[in-house]
Amino acid sequence: MVTIKDVAKATGVSPSTVSRVIADNPRISPDTKKKVREAMEKLGYHTNIHARNLAAKSTRAIGAIMPSSADKALQNPFFPEVLRGIGAVIHERQYSLTLSSGETEQEILEEVQRMVYGSYVDGVILLYSRVDDPVVAFLEEKGFPFVMIGKPFSRLDEITHVDNDNFTAGKQITNHLIARGHDRIAFIGGSKDLFVTRDRESGYQSALEDAGLPVRDGYIIHTEFLKSGGKEAVEQLLSLAVRPTGIVVTDDLMSLGVLSTLEESGVQVPRDISLVSFNNAYLSEITRPALTTVDINIYALGAQSAMALIERTIDKTIKPKRIIVPYNIIYRSSVREYK
């Protein structure tokens, strides 16, 4: 392994000088910088992060915490896409990314603890958000830098988080249905413990309200995420005396299941029922019909959170902030004019 000493020797300078040119310290003459860099190149020098970290106490690594892998939700294309966003800034800033899995909540907590205590990373991004998360509690207690994708369940103003304006998005997409003549609109969301669900649902309700439309009995359904593809939800809806003509579904993958169940039951989309969805996953353009969905810009969610986190790890006095990434609606073929 070629070390800083080797290049020092080869260049005829001291190790600390080499260290300085690595850090691009401005008080080093361009000449020696050049010389040293050439030697580094020639010898194939690469800095050993462990040594650096030990000395400097900065890992230039961040951790991404995935939700419990027991959760089927992991199969949601959301994750590769956030990871891609995070990865982009990670790479650009020459950081590295440690991924935390964990099958149970307990395991996740343990991994996070190992990460922070073992000084594996400078900060952490939570890729999920749940009620009473012990991980959040731990991180806050330790004063360890972290940012959250989604909305924290408490101390909103004290936790840096990156989110969409899900309320407005929910409202707008519902309004789209209303504007197309729908007045019996149902809502299928994931667990109500999730803020995404809640916010989108509130937006949905608000849209109905503004339009003077009632929220009918049985028109709001929460289903375990991915559970039997929203089959039960659809069945409930279809068993209603007055069926909806439009449905707002909070996730594309769920929509796929909803779509299938609907058509299996002989109701056609959008002929009989219109569907709008969220996330704009790749699959939403290849379903039949292709889904009108709100693109929440998952990539940006990831990239922004990484940037915010890195910023925080560098300057710990920085104030917590909320970052809202814009969404936009992609109009496709799952909605039709009603009457």
Place this chain on the structure above:
Amino acid sequence: MVTIKDVAKATGVSPSTVSRVIADNPRISPDTKKKVREAMEKLGYHTNIHARNLAAKSTRAIGAIMPSSADKALQNPFFPEVLRGIGAVIHERQYSLTLSSGETEQEILEEVQRMVYGSYVDGVILLYSRVDDPVVAFLEEKGFPFVMIGKPFSRLDEITHVDNDNFTAGKQITNHLIARGHDRIAFIGGSKDLFVTRDRESGYQSALEDAGLPVRDGYIIHTEFLKSGGKEAVEQLLSLAVRPTGIVVTDDLMSLGVLSTLEESGVQVPRDISLVSFNNAYLSEITRPALTTVDINIYALGAQSAMALIERTIDKTIKPKRIIVPYNIIYRSSVREYK
């Protein structure tokens, strides 16, 4: 930060003793072990990996290399699932996982180089496999431990890899179609640069051959993975004078697109055309019809590769091996008896 010295002091032993109990060195008396461990617990000691690595030259970390993120293929649920498999053994063995992104092949190579030169990880898992991969060349040249998921393009016997028997799987699933009376069977695969595609295709061909069935002109189509959801592939197939009655598609996500295009063109699955697929992603059970698909056990692919890699990093003299994880066919509703 509580160090080894702190617990040494608290216990009245020397730092080296503490180090030894951490390593569970057998030549330490049970008594002192107990004492030291209690102190560690009490003080909240956690070993600093960077210090450990510097001294011991083992990171207990492995790197997972994703394919180019420019590739849409990243949205394939394959990745979360392998990662879940890898994560499980990582966690169990108390290792950590570094994820490498990278938008271009060049970036990926750079990241891998940084990982190995900077001694970020003890070994690396390649989550993809392509022709003439400079990453593989680099890893081999450096003699750096790595395993590959899928089939290496050369030096098959020198690269430890974890794969399915895609040939037989392809053959068997095609036979399923044949057994159900189909004799005009087409094949839609991803890039022919991918071994998965090639192997599955060979299996398909072999099945036809064994059954004395011809491979008709235009019946084998390669399409860029995910490209417009296999739309063009289907259109080509449908424009043929003699249409197939069955199609073998090499990936569930692609199947979704194929399914959509088929039905949009007015051909019903499985009434008019039967479909079989690969991977058994979650979505394959919620499409309409649900897909008959071969479950390649993605989770095991991940877990096995992690185990093999860890094994290799511990004992570098270990011989390269090929690990075949079993598949099994999941019969659902996308195939019907023909004639």
Place this chain on the structure above:
DNA sequence: CTGTTAGCGCATTCAG
């Protein structure tokens, strides 16, 4: 602008 000196926290000789 550059060299010298000290560690960072831990594992590992080598003694005992």
Place this chain on the structure above:
DNA sequence: CTGAATGCGCTAACAG
């Protein structure tokens, strides 16, 4: 069975 000494590769004062 345990302690003392040394160094892993690098950064960070402190001098100059």
